Structures are given as C-alpha cells and as structure tokens.
Amino acid sequence: MRLACLVALASLVAAEWRCPALSARPAAECSCDLPHTLRCAGDHTALQIIGRHLREQRARKKNSAVSLLDLSLRGVSALTAGAGGELGGAALHGLVISSGDIRRVQANAFNSLAATVMALGLPNNQLPSVPTEALARLYKLDRLDLSNNKIHTLDSNSFKGIQNLTFLDISDNQITDISADAFKPLLKLTVLRLRGNLLKVPALASLKAAQYLKDLDLSSNALAGPLSQFTLPSLPHLEVLQLADNTFASIRRGALAGLPNLTHLNLHNNQIDVLEDFSFRHLVNLTSLDLSHNEIVAVSGASLAQLTNLVRLDLSHNFLRSLSAEPLKSLDRLTDLLLHDNDISMIDDGALSDHKDLTRFTIEDNPLNCDCLMAGFARWLREAKNLTQSDKAAAICATPPHLEGALLSRLSKNKLCDDFEHMDTKIEHPLDKEPESINYDYNNIVNDKIDDVKDDADDNPMVVPNAGDGNYVDDKIDGLDDDIYDEELDIPTDEDLPISKTKIVLQDAWYDSEEVHLSWAVDALPSRRFRCTGVTVTKSGVIPKHVACHRATPANVVLWGLKIDPVELYTFCIAFEEMDIRDVPMALVLGCSSPQTVRQRVTFAPEVVAMPTTPTLPIVVGDTALRVSEVRSNVTTEGLLTVLISVLGVPSPHPKFLSRSQRLSADTRYMSSLNNCYVVLAVLSAGSLVAQKDTPCQATLEISMEGFVRGPYEVCATLSKFKVEDMRPICVVPQLMGPLGSLEMKAGFRNLNTALVGVSLGLMVLVVGLVWFVRKMLKKPAQFEPHRCFRQEPVPEETPRASYVMLTATSKV
CATH class of the missing domain: 2.60.40 (Immunoglobulin-like)
Known part of the structure; x- marks a missing residue:
C-alpha cells in the first residue's frame, strides 16, 4: 500500500521496534512487514480486539507502537461511529480499511482518530460517493486513497474541510463528471490520481482549481480527439502528466501550452498518427517523452525542435519507416532513444552523429536494409562506447538476402557496399517528370574521401595517411572500413554457411x-x-x-x-x-x-476442468465417437515437456478389402470428417494457463514443448471442433525425469496418483497371498539356495527411456 511510505512517523528507532504479538483466530490475524506497520485480517469483531490490544501495548511498551494499521475485514458493509471508536487512543497516524463491501461511512466514524490520523485509505470497497461528512473532521489529513470504488461524480462539497490534503487517489472508479469547484478546497493538493475512470476532455476543465498540482495521472479514461493547447487548463506547477491508454488521435501545434514546467509526459498506447510542427514548443523543460504504441509514420524535423532538455524519447511500437538527423538535431541531452518494433529500413548517415553518448538505443524488430547507405550507422554502433552489447546486437539486417540475419555492427563498409557499385538506382528528381538515373560508384566515393583526408592532413599535422599505401584510409578518421577490418572481425555470416x-x-x-x-x-x-x-x-x-x-x-x-x-x-x-x-x-x-x-487458435478455458452440470456429447466422425482416452507426460531435467495422447475412435482411412476407387472415395470422406478436429493440449500452473498447443486429430500423438523447468504443472488434453470445447479434458501431473531415469514427483502424488498407488499395493498383497498358497499346496520350501542349474533372472539395464504417469479414463455419453 502506497500509504505506508509516508505514515511511519513514529519517533522510535526501526531496529528496536517489535511487532505486536496479536492473533485471536478466527476474529483477527495480524502480521508486520514494515516497522510500525500492522496488517490484520478478520471479521466484524476484529476492530474491537485490535483496538484494545493496541491501547494496551501503547501503555506498556513504547517500542511496539503502531503508526499504520491496514485492515481487511470480512462481512462489513458500513463503518459506524462505534466501529471507529474502537481504535480511539491507539494514536494511529495511518489507517487503511478494505472489505470489498463497504457502501456507507457514518459522519462521525473517524472522530476518535481526528487528532492523529494523517493518512486514510478506503480502497477496494463499494462507496458510491466521497464520504464527505466523515472526512471533514480529519483536519490533519494529508493523504486520501479512495481507489477502486463506485464513485460517479465529484461535486463542489466532496472534499470540504480537508484543506491540508496533498495526495488524492480516486483511480479505478466510474467518474464521468467533476464539478468546476470540486478541487477548490484542496489548496495544497500536489498529487492527483484519476486513472481508470470515464472522463472526457470537457471534464478536465475542473482541474483549473488545483493550481499547485505537480503530478497528475489521467491514464485509461475516455479522452479522445487531438491533444491541443486547450485539452488541459493552465497548471503552472505540473511536472508529471500521465495520458496513456486513451484515444488521442494527433498532437496539435503548441499542445499543452499551459504546462510550462512539465518534465515527464506519457502518451503511451493512444491512436496518435500525426505530430504537427512545433507540437511541443511550450514544453521546453520536458525531459521524458513516451509516444510508444501509437500509429506514428513519420516525425518531422520541427515537431521535436523545442525539446532541448529531453533525455528520454520512446517511439517504439509505431510505424516509423526511416530515421533522419533532423528530428534529433536539437535533442542535445538525449541519452535514451527507443525505436524497437517499427518499420525502419533506413537510418541516414549522420542521423546519430551528434548522439555518441547514448546509453540506451533499441532498434530490434525493424526491417533494416543493410546497404551502403547504412555504413555510417554501422560505424556509429561500433563507436558508441556507452551502449550495451545487447543494444548493439539488436541491429540485425533484414535485407539484402545475402546479409539477412547479420549483425550490422559487425559489417564493414566493404561488405555493405559489396553489390552497391553494380546497382543502377532510379531516384525521382523533385523537379523533373522523368526519373534521373544515378550510378553509385563505390571507388569514386573512396577516392573522394581519401582526398578529403589528405586535405585535413595538410591542415592538421596529427592526421597523416600512411605514406606507404596511397589508398590507405584510417578508419577512425573518416568512417571507411577496409579489408583489414573484415579480417579482424572474423565473424561468419550467412553467405559463408x-x-x-x-x-x-x-x-x-x-x-x-x-x-x-x-x-x-x-x-x-x-x-x-x-x-x-x-x-x-x-x-x-x-x-x-x-x-x-x-x-x-x-x-x-x-x-x-x-x-x-x-x-x-x-x-x-x-x-x-x-x-x-x-x-x-x-x-x-x-x-x-x-x-x-x-x-x-482454439481457446482453452481452465475452468472447464470441472465436471459440467449437463452431459456433453463427444465429437462424432462418421459413425464413431471421438474422445481422448489416454494422456501420458513427463518433464526432463533439460526442461522438455513430452506428452503422449491417445484418441479413441479415430478410424483407419479405409478398409483393406475395398477397391482402389472405393479407397480413394473413403479417403476423401475420412479427411472431410476430421476437418477442424483438433486435440487441444494445455499446460497449467496454479490454475493459470501457461502454454497451449493445438494439433490435428490422430489416433496417437507425441507432442513436445520446451521451457518447463519449474513446476508443478498440470497437463490437460481435450478435443475441440469448430473452436468449441466439446468434451471434458483429461489431466495429469507430469513427473520430473532425472538424468539416469530416476523419477521424482514435482508436487507429490495427487488425486489419481494416490489411487494408482493404492491399487498397486492391493494387487501386490493378492499376488503375495497367491504365491504363499501355491507353495503351501505344493509343499515347497519357502527359501532355498539357488542351484547352478537355475540361472538368475536377467536384470534389466537402466536406460534413459522416458517413464510416464498414465491415466486411462472413460467418458460418459
């Protein structure tokens, strides 16, 4: 609970504090996870027991004083004056009460706590409105949590009397309307959480009264349309704004003009496709901008021009096709640039030349075209000293085919331009009707660069080309690689395989x-x-x-x-x-x-494991009913889950006595009858689905899946046709198979396994009794030394073959 951070105000040293030994089952059960914090669960009598105990502890031992009490009550729908009075004298600074059913709070419910309580939480209840009368008496209240209730409106009197409030959380309610004067009494409010409501843009005008807000969360509401300078009123002190998970479609010029001190803006998961020029011209103090999971195709050079203090820019999960230097030109302080999962195929030479100090750069899941135009970006990757190796390794070529899958940072310019000099590229000239043909000659590019280096060497005596080789160019000076660099890399590429x-x-x-x-x-x-x-x-x-x-x-x-x-x-x-x-x-x-x-994919619902209330019919193929009759499974120590499934009722494609034409006809009917019939294999852990695989129906299936190291798991198989669950699944618990074939149950024998052990023991007793009876009848000695004519029974060799827990079951029609 977030309230715990500010309400532990006791003056005692945390190392000397002792958790109160309070446990009166079933009325109350308590524990401590933080100093001066007591968390209890109980029924309607728990308040009386806890309150009495806290008063006694406070009178006897000062080193067990409690500042925050977090209560989870069962069967409580109203907080009355009597209930609140039970906590009087406990000197609590923070109180959290949740039951899931509280709908009403009496006006004097917290009167006994008014002198000390600074933080109050009533989350996860059923409150239809703010309990104004009960809160008005808490004149020291600093933090209030009313999240996850059923509040619909905030009127002008909702927060009267609590003018010292600095933190207010009303997230996950059903608020659609906010009065213009709702926040007027909250003269010191700095943090406001309105996430997960039903607010639209016109309702945001009421925030004008909260002039001292620094942190505002409006995520997951019904905010739509363009983000403009009129979306939010002027909030001169606001620093953090969360607008994620809404439906804003674009960002207009001069958006959010009334937020001059904004430093963090989150627009994650909207529907933004256009950033107008000078979109953020009023947000000169912005340091973090999140535009991920939108529909942005391009970012113009002027759209980010005024963000000179930006440190983190997230444009991941969009539809960007290229990256040029213009949008990033003025972002001198940028350290984090996230571009993963776009459609970027080209990064201009010099796009990141002014950002060599980036500490985070993500480019994975983009179709990078590794040609000669990407040589500058490849060099930048190699020289970016602050980037992690994982970020560098994420730049993987998608085209051309002979470089597909290669690491761009490991490719020299010779390799990137290998086929480029033979390419005749058509470039559309902006002023001509006919396309202009341009032949790229890599040799000319190299010679031009050499001349530039020689000119620089005349001006700078520290830069001298190798006199012994007129064609040598220092890679660290001009960015061109040579064959020596290729040999140093010595990394096999796809064309070498x-x-x-x-x-x-x-x-x-x-x-x-x-x-x-x-x-x-x-x-x-x-x-x-x-x-x-x-x-x-x-x-x-x-x-x-x-x-x-x-x-x-x-x-x-x-x-x-x-x-x-x-x-x-x-x-x-x-x-x-x-x-x-x-x-x-x-x-x-x-x-x-x-x-x-x-x-x-066929949907598998774990709740269908329970026996249905009405009988279900099996899938019928021809005249035969299909059903899963057997499931066997194990998990090897390497994490491979192997499952064998038997399906009863799958007919053979055709009888042997039919003629060839009859067999062909039978094959057609057989394949048609099994169309859309799938065996659905589901792996569950603690009742949650962790993996699923669908396989066409066959009489016997062997299915393997990787990544199953920890357990316990439950493996279920059933039949599905036309994406409808037609039968109750059969489930088993797989065993862990050791390296020498030894078996150890991951979670112990359960249910069927115990029954199988019992049946096996019963059969063993019967066999021993039968042997004893036969020996007695034949008057054979019970023990004897083996004669040399009697050979010992061969001991089977241990093999690493899989052993299975078997379940054979039948289904009622």
Whole structure:
C-alpha cells in the first residue's frame, strides 16, 4: 500500500521496534512487514480486539507502537461511529480499511482518530460517493486513497474541510463528471490520481482549481480527439502528466501550452498518427517523452525542435519507416532513444552523429536494409562506447538476402557496399517528370574521401595517411572500413554457411490476438540443434514482410506484431541455422510452406476442468465417437515437456478389402470428417494457463514443448471442433525425469496418483497371498539356495527411456 511510505512517523528507532504479538483466530490475524506497520485480517469483531490490544501495548511498551494499521475485514458493509471508536487512543497516524463491501461511512466514524490520523485509505470497497461528512473532521489529513470504488461524480462539497490534503487517489472508479469547484478546497493538493475512470476532455476543465498540482495521472479514461493547447487548463506547477491508454488521435501545434514546467509526459498506447510542427514548443523543460504504441509514420524535423532538455524519447511500437538527423538535431541531452518494433529500413548517415553518448538505443524488430547507405550507422554502433552489447546486437539486417540475419555492427563498409557499385538506382528528381538515373560508384566515393583526408592532413599535422599505401584510409578518421577490418572481425555470416539438404515442413500455423505460432518439422537426427534466423511472410498482392523469430526452435516459432487475415493465403519462408556440438552455426536450412490460410487458435478455458452440470456429447466422425482416452507426460531435467495422447475412435482411412476407387472415395470422406478436429493440449500452473498447443486429430500423438523447468504443472488434453470445447479434458501431473531415469514427483502424488498407488499395493498383497498358497499346496520350501542349474533372472539395464504417469479414463455419453 502506497500509504505506508509516508505514515511511519513514529519517533522510535526501526531496529528496536517489535511487532505486536496479536492473533485471536478466527476474529483477527495480524502480521508486520514494515516497522510500525500492522496488517490484520478478520471479521466484524476484529476492530474491537485490535483496538484494545493496541491501547494496551501503547501503555506498556513504547517500542511496539503502531503508526499504520491496514485492515481487511470480512462481512462489513458500513463503518459506524462505534466501529471507529474502537481504535480511539491507539494514536494511529495511518489507517487503511478494505472489505470489498463497504457502501456507507457514518459522519462521525473517524472522530476518535481526528487528532492523529494523517493518512486514510478506503480502497477496494463499494462507496458510491466521497464520504464527505466523515472526512471533514480529519483536519490533519494529508493523504486520501479512495481507489477502486463506485464513485460517479465529484461535486463542489466532496472534499470540504480537508484543506491540508496533498495526495488524492480516486483511480479505478466510474467518474464521468467533476464539478468546476470540486478541487477548490484542496489548496495544497500536489498529487492527483484519476486513472481508470470515464472522463472526457470537457471534464478536465475542473482541474483549473488545483493550481499547485505537480503530478497528475489521467491514464485509461475516455479522452479522445487531438491533444491541443486547450485539452488541459493552465497548471503552472505540473511536472508529471500521465495520458496513456486513451484515444488521442494527433498532437496539435503548441499542445499543452499551459504546462510550462512539465518534465515527464506519457502518451503511451493512444491512436496518435500525426505530430504537427512545433507540437511541443511550450514544453521546453520536458525531459521524458513516451509516444510508444501509437500509429506514428513519420516525425518531422520541427515537431521535436523545442525539446532541448529531453533525455528520454520512446517511439517504439509505431510505424516509423526511416530515421533522419533532423528530428534529433536539437535533442542535445538525449541519452535514451527507443525505436524497437517499427518499420525502419533506413537510418541516414549522420542521423546519430551528434548522439555518441547514448546509453540506451533499441532498434530490434525493424526491417533494416543493410546497404551502403547504412555504413555510417554501422560505424556509429561500433563507436558508441556507452551502449550495451545487447543494444548493439539488436541491429540485425533484414535485407539484402545475402546479409539477412547479420549483425550490422559487425559489417564493414566493404561488405555493405559489396553489390552497391553494380546497382543502377532510379531516384525521382523533385523537379523533373522523368526519373534521373544515378550510378553509385563505390571507388569514386573512396577516392573522394581519401582526398578529403589528405586535405585535413595538410591542415592538421596529427592526421597523416600512411605514406606507404596511397589508398590507405584510417578508419577512425573518416568512417571507411577496409579489408583489414573484415579480417579482424572474423565473424561468419550467412553467405559463408553452406546450404543444408535437410528438409523442413510446416506442420501447423495458428494465430491469436497477440502472436502467430508456426510449428516446423525438420528431417534430421534428434541430436541436431536448430535456431531460427528469420521468417518472410508473403500474402497475395502484398510486399513480402520480414519478421523476427528470435532464434526460436523449429517446433515453437513465435512471430509478434503480425496481423493475420483469416481468409487470405499466406506463404511462410524460414531459415534455420544448424548448430554443431559447440553451438556454432555449420549450415543453413531453408524452406517454404505452400500457400495456406492460418487458423485461429482454439481457446482453452481452465475452468472447464470441472465436471459440467449437463452431459456433453463427444465429437462424432462418421459413425464413431471421438474422445481422448489416454494422456501420458513427463518433464526432463533439460526442461522438455513430452506428452503422449491417445484418441479413441479415430478410424483407419479405409478398409483393406475395398477397391482402389472405393479407397480413394473413403479417403476423401475420412479427411472431410476430421476437418477442424483438433486435440487441444494445455499446460497449467496454479490454475493459470501457461502454454497451449493445438494439433490435428490422430489416433496417437507425441507432442513436445520446451521451457518447463519449474513446476508443478498440470497437463490437460481435450478435443475441440469448430473452436468449441466439446468434451471434458483429461489431466495429469507430469513427473520430473532425472538424468539416469530416476523419477521424482514435482508436487507429490495427487488425486489419481494416490489411487494408482493404492491399487498397486492391493494387487501386490493378492499376488503375495497367491504365491504363499501355491507353495503351501505344493509343499515347497519357502527359501532355498539357488542351484547352478537355475540361472538368475536377467536384470534389466537402466536406460534413459522416458517413464510416464498414465491415466486411462472413460467418458460418459
């Protein structure tokens, strides 16, 4: 609770303080996690017990005094004068009461605390309005938390009598209307939280009365339209403004003109697509600007011109296509520039030349075109001493094909310009109707640079070219690389790797609201390791798009930020690096899928594990009912989850006695009948879904998923048809498989496992009894020394084969 930070005002030393030993179950249970802070849970009698105990402790031992009391009460819908009076004499500085049901607070509920309470919280209740009369008597109140209630309006009398309030949190209510004089009594208010309400722009005019605000949170409201100079009234002391998760569409010239001292502005997750010139010309003190998760295509040179004090700029998750020097020209103090997840293919030479001191620069998930024009940016990456290696490694080439997946910072200018001198590029001249043909000659570029260096050497005797080689250019002077730099890097690139003959086939493809999932089958030995270097997605009539795959394994390639049209045909082309035992790339494996639609992911709801109240019908294929009959699962110490699933009722494609034409017809009917039938495999942890995989129906399936090291997990399998859950799933708890095949349950035997142990013990008793009876009947000795004619039973060798916890179940129709 945020109130705990300012209400621990006791004068005793924290190291000497002792938590009050208070526990009177079931009425009250208390604990301490901070000095002078007591957190209790109980029923309606807890206040009486706690209040009496605190008064006694205060009278006896000063080193157990409590400043903040945080109460979670059960079955309390109203706070009365009697309830508040139970805490009188406890000298509390802070009080938090939550029940989830409090709808009413009597006028004199806090009278006994008025002399000491400086912080009051009534969050997570059902209050329909501000309890004005009860608060008016708390003349020392400094902080008030009314978040997560049912408050609809704030009128002119809502906060009367609490003029010393500096912090007010009314987040996550249902406020739509605020009176013009609502905040007028709050003469000292500096922090106001209005996040998660239903406010529109006209309601913000009421903030004019809060002239001393420094921190204002208006995130997750219904604010829409352009962000202009009239959106907010003049607040000369405001420093932090949160406007995230609204629907602002653009930023007008001179926006937020009445906030001259603003330092932090958050516009995350709006619908902004246009930044007009001089959008922030009045925000000269701004140090942090968050424009992430919007729809910005371009940033003009003048739109950020006045932000001379800006330190952090976040433009990630937009649609920027290039980066030039103009928008960043005046941002002299910039240290953090976030550009990940855009459509940036080109970064101008010199775009970041004035920002060599950046400590954070993100460019991953952009389709960078690594040609000669990117040589300046590549050099900047190498020379940026303050950037982390992870930021430098995020600049990965998407095109041209022979450089796809290569680290841009490791490419010399010779490699970037390798094919450029043979390229005839058409550039549209702005004044001509016909395009002007320009031939780029890399040799001329080098010679021009050499001449420039020689001229500089005449003026500066410290810069002298190598006299022994007239073509030598110092890389540290003019930014050009030579073949020596290529040898120093000694980093294998994709064009150096041979193309493997290994075949890959796309087995499954599905999408949901956040990601596209591809599962590829690789025709190679199980010991081989592969990692994805890039995926190209092609849709009819659309330019192919390169998507990052983050070095995923073939069975689990996840693509982020790719929007799928369920009626379109998509072709996925993928490249995998085949790794040797030292995890070094040894070959490239390439493959493409046939054009196909991408199915939507079947939704798995964990709550369907419970037995439905009404019987459900199994999926019927022809005359046969399908159902999952068996699930077996384990987890290896390497984190690989393996699941074997048996589906009862899957018919063979055709009887053997049919003729060829009859078999072909039967095959067609068989495939049609299994259309849209999927086995849904879900992995749950503590009741929450952590992974899911959908596989077309087959009689026997073996499914593997990686990344399962910690547990316990629960593995559930069911059938789904037409994206509707038709059957109750079968669930098991996978075992942890050790390196030598030893089994250890991750969370102990549960439910079925205990039953299986009981059945096994019963069978063992029956077998022992039967053996004893047979021996007695045959009068054989119970023990004897083995004769040499009797060979010992062969001891089975231990093998690392997987062992499974098996569940065989039947379903009622």
